[in-house]
Amino acid sequence: MTILTWLDYTGVAVFAATGALVASRKQLDIIGFLFFACITGIGGGTLRDLILGLTPVFWVREHIYILICVAVAIVIFFTAQRLESRYRWLLWLDAAGLAVFSVMGAAIGLSATASPAIAIVTGVLTATFGGVLRDVLSGEPTVLMRREIYITAALLGASVFVLADEFGLNRGLASMLAFAAALILRGGALRYGWTLPSYGHAPGRPPDESL
Template sequence: MEHILLLDYAGVAVFAATGALAASRKELDIIGFLFLACVTGIGGGTFRDVILNVPVFWVGNRDYVLICVAVAVIVFFTSHLVESRYRLLLWLDAIGLAAFSVMGAARGLTITGSPVIAIVTGVLTAAFGGILRDLLTGEPSVLLRPEIYITAAMAGAAVYTIADLALLPTDVSALIAFAAAFIVRGGALKYGWNVPTYKSRPGRHPNDIP
């Protein structure tokens, strides 16, 4: 379980970095950096715990908030060194999404024992922080980009759940699931992978309805 906790910390740090990078693109002050780093880093997990009706994870462990604060300060002083901040934001977001899809599924499965709920909480944990970040900064939402996003989170959560039900060691399940989610999202970023979209077509004319 120690490796799982480290993965959780890493996910928070990476997502916090994407929030801070978004703040740098908007040229906000240090408070803006801190706020967006925290909202992005712990927002998804907070929403998950509220839905599950359990104590919010960072309330009982201040390390999560401290990680967000530390990352925000570091990015505040170093973001100017990164030429393409949006591209970096997308790849860091892919890492965070992969980590949080695993952590969300693990928490949902532990609390409810339901594979379906585990997959849902994995997706919510992975996606909600990034959605909040984009809404607050006015960036194009990751949900509206043409390439795969939610599907990658679903893949990670589903793989972890299946591996856990197959009684694989927790660390092995987490590693396989993380790799699955990151490969799907990374492939989407690099090669433009997507799933078929809905194509609008004319409705039936009233005269054609019996």
């Protein structure tokens, strides 16, 4: 089993855990836990495969991904109450999942298209879409609307992987470098509040104001 395969399984498990933690915050039943674990764990990869035309999508071809999500949801259902701060765990697990999926999405995009630009896009989409779907469906404040760096971390991870691959690095090493880069940037944003400069001019006109 390659390091990329292990990363893929790990990413699905970690993102499934964040979905289950959201279900615990909403005090849902076991079906709610399974639902949020699955949509978060496989959501980004599903969008990636559909865009790349890789059908049937990965979790239909290999059922282990659904089984991973189910197993994680059950574990979180019985253990979430033991976590001192579920929201802190949610944020850090989400950061780890984002770092893993930025690499996996880029690797799959590169293999499918041989285009560095497309690989970076699929890396970002794979890393972010599951979390956004989780937050929107649960009514939680979406991670995209937080000021801390988020998409940029996924962009960095995907870009580092593509650049390392272009320079001929072993894919295992390239994966580790890209994962570390994305996790360090997102982790620093969580720990120290790193942000990009925000738009500082006056907001646009209200929608009902005449042109």
